[in-house]
Amino acid sequence: MRIASSLRRRLNNTGRFFLNIPLMLIILVPLLYTISISVMPPDEIYGNHLIPTSVKFTNYIQAFTNPYYNFPRMILNSFIVSTTVMLGQMVTCSLAAFAFSFLQFKGKKILFLGVLATMMVPGEVTIIANYLTMAGWGWLDSYRALVFPFLTSAMGIFLLRQYYLTFAKELYEAAKLDGCSNLRFLTSIVVPLSRPALGALGAYVFLNTWNQYMWPLLVTNSREYRTVQIGISMLYDIDAVSLGLMMAGVVIVIVPSLSIFVFMNKQLINGLMAGAVKG
Incomplete structure (x- = not known):
């Protein structure tokens, strides 16, 4: 047998x-x-x-060395923006998910449903309002305009909340009896135990921000703040016959995405599945 x-x-x-x-x-x-x-x-x-x-390898050398393209600066901008948004969402979504999971207050369910309802609103609907807000604050053509509108997300809050619900309520109650504050409980107990979910959220947010095109194109004008996705289109628009140069740029841009999928594949799947199965 x-x-x-x-x-x-x-x-x-x-x-x-x-x-x-x-x-x-x-x-x-x-x-x-x-x-x-x-x-x-x-x-x-x-x-x-x-x-x-x-x-x-002429195309790769030209993409990195030609000062007219300034492609390395755009890669650096994408790393700065993607990393900042990723860390920002991990902080804000952790705090919000903790409140929805452990704290008790009036209107919690209604407020959480309101957060989930924002997931059904397409980003194109809010892009004009966000642009006018950034323009009114004088933040156009800066890192603040690229980062600030994406420092939190309903998907991240939902993902972490589902994962936090797998923790025993007795753990939180015991910590409170020992005089542990909510912030200390979150940073010392919840966050270390939530590394799979936080890793999945971080990878997802980094890739989404790295691949953004419309919003960076709308709020930036100078090459000092342009991101790498805009840089790829610029490589082609500068010289319409430089297809090889544009493809070299595409390969350079794909490397971080492939690296995340290769080295964080298991953690990404486990983090996304844990909350869905246990929550």
Whole structure:
């Protein structure tokens, strides 16, 4: 029986592997072709070559060294904005989720439903109001305009609240009896035990902010504050025939996203699933 069960399990794993091969090809082929174009000479790009006959890193060198593009500055801006928004949401969403999970106050359920209702509002609906607010405060073309509107999110509050609900209420009550304040309980007990959920939230927020295009394009005018997604379009608009240069920029931009998925894949899945299953 054990031999038959082991053989059946191996056959299932083998079948799943072969079923995943088409999906893997769908994902990898466009990425590999993008890398191929980025190192391909211009005459081969427009000659419909799939594989370059000679590898040239001229496009990558030009993207990083040409002062007209200022691509390294845009990469730095994206890192600054994405990291700041990520840390900001981890702080604000943790505080809000703690209040909705452990504290008791009037109107808590109604207020939480109101927070969840904002998830159904498309970002395009609020973009004009946010822009007018940033303009009224004189924050256009600055890091403040890129960061401030995204320092909290309903999704982050919901995710952390669901995870916090898995904690035993007796743990909070015992801490209060020992004279532990709410802030100390949050920072000393809840946050250390919520690393999977916080890691998932951080990765999700970082990727979303890193890939933003419309909002940074709207609120920034100078290259000093432009982000990397705008930089990719600028690489192509400057010279319409520089397809290889734009693809080199795309590969550079994809590296952080792929790194997060490769190194934080398990933590990302566990963090997203833990609250959904236990909460």
